[in-house]
């Protein structure tokens with residue numbers, strides 16, 4: 546992926562980011578892994594409660610169990626390490642319990658706090674890893690199948706997986722993906738809503754490059770043709786993120802949050 550050397554400054558590293566889905570068969574040293582995790586826990590967290598846990602999975606048998614729940618994404622088996630970042634109020638609530646303090650944090654607000662803490666820690670780990678020449682690829686399946694992944698990882702109540710990524714040495718160089726123009730994302734002082742022509746302009750380049758990228762993948766192109774998909778916007782909501790799938794994931798997540806004690 547990223548052809549940078551380890552001494553490049555942090556902004557250069559950030560700007561060279563690209564997701565890595567193919568990995569060399571090469572272990573990560575304990576020293577580097579510790580550096581990455583130590584960088585993760587330096588992230589800001591709400592009230593410095595650090596309402597998250599990081600699960601480091603290397604064992605091939607556990608990765609085999611996770612594989613179908615990550616929808617058979619090859620990186621689960623090919624990368625030497627998977628990191629799963631969980632919203633976690635189990636540890637904190639146990640401490641409250643033995644300290645004769647009211648055991649709060651069994652509500653949706655606490656879930657959001659833990660999720661934000663976990664995500665900030667994850668991105669710190671990702672950047673630290675990239676600065677060491679490693680690559681990552683987040684997996685949205687961590688949240689979509691949180692209940693199944695939680696079961697494999699033995700998560701107790703008050704703990705929910707939020708984000709996860711594969712981690713390892715990149716095989717080859719991956720192209721950098723486009724971003725929407727900065728001016729379309731940043732609003733000066735207050736939100737300025739978009740006109741139709743601004744929306745067309747913002748997505749103009751992506752519509753071409755994105756559609757080309759999907760058409761270059763054989764199975765996706767077959768789906769595009771079979772579904773008479775006319776443009777990139779339709780790829781997003783008729784193929785990749787359908788109403789049915791997102792409503793199903795939402796229902797599963799609500800149920801799991803109730804089970805995990807985050808819905809009072």
Ligand SMILES: Cc1cc2nc3c(=O)[nH]c(=O)nc-3n(C[C@H](O)[C@H](O)[C@H](O)COP(=O)(O)O)c2cc1C
Pocket residue numbers: 562563564565566618682683684685686708721722
């Ligand atoms: C929360 C989250 C979930 C993601 N899930 C997946 C995934 O399941 N599989 C995958 O190949 N990439 C996944 N990605 C990677 C995105 O596709 C990628 O970040 C995006 O296309 C931009 O590409 P880049 O990271 O190479 O710049 C995910 C990224 C995020 C932040």
